[in-house]
Amino acid sequence: MADRLVRRANPRFSFFADAEVTLGDGTSVRAQLAELSSRGCYIDTLEPIPTRTKLRLRICDGMNTCELEGKVLYLHSGGGFGIFGMGVLFEEMGADQHSSIDGWLRKLARHQGKNSGRTSSSESEAKSHLLK
16 A cells, blocks of 8 residues: 655644643543644543534643634544544634744744654653543
8 A cells, every 4th residue: 555645734743731621511621732733733532522522622731821712623542542532623713822822833843853763752651641
């Protein structure tokens, strides 16, 4: 099978941050961000959130926090580990939200090449943090 190169209009970056998802009924779900782009993110949770679900997402990287509206585009099962991954599309964002996301993305873009070739345990640490 031939490999396909997928070119994205909005580059994604690995980005590990704590997140809290609030659903329309007020239910709060703990999450972990794994990827970030200017249009959305990929989150891991212990509870599946159905596709097309609108939500409020609060992202905190330890220094900065951003709250924004989003919608689940797709859901991946965790392969038996009890973790569910979801692609979230950001809905309308205000100037403060754009500023926060753009700031994180600028920082990630600057550091993108610095860690190439190195193995990092950040992703596994982030997922184990979610399970605590």
